[in-house]
Amino acid sequence: MRAEDLISTQPTPEAVAEALRRLPAPPPEVVEALRGKFSATQEQASSSAWPTFLDAARRKRDSRYADAPTSHRPVVGPALVMAKRAFRLTFQPFINEALRRQVEFNEAILEALALIHEHQRVQARTQTLWRQEVEKRLEQLDAHLPRSGPEVVPPGKPSGQDAGAEPARRKPRRR
Secondary structure (H helix, E strand, C coil): CCHHHHCCCCCCHHHHHHHHHHCCCCCHHHHHHHHHHHHHHCCCCCCCCCCHHHHHHHHCCCCCCCCCCCCCCCCCHHHHHHHHHHHHHHHHHHHHHHHHHHHHHHHHHHHHHHHHHHHHHHHHHHHHHHHHHHHHHHHHHHHHCCCCCCCCCCCCCCCCCCCCCCCCCCCCCCC
16 A cells, blocks of 8 residues: 555545534543543553563673683693683783673663563553453443344355255366
């Protein structure tokens, strides 16, 4: 669909405004009920706690600092640990600079994931509220329907055709 297909000149804004002026004012209880529904769907203050599935990633987001070096080798292990510590101590400024952009990226991704999670949580809560409202309205409509009445025929079926019977099959044509 193109944008010019969406833009219309009929009805004019003046005609729409006039039609709105002719509408009767809604009853105050309906207005209050609508305000209550909208306030229920408004986003509540989100908790400052991170989602549990992001906690481990949040603790590891700074890749510039590694855990303390260890070794399982009994004889040369202490020498290897000391060499690793000396290397890390000597080259830590270079390591920090090399990984600085990676750390910034990790933090941005984590914040985006937390924001997406929050939006999904709010959307699920809003959908639940609207679903409850629709179910309540359907129950009200069902209460107003007459209980005994003519049987409803599914659309697309002629009234004389049995719903359980298979349609008659045509004979294949010979060529």
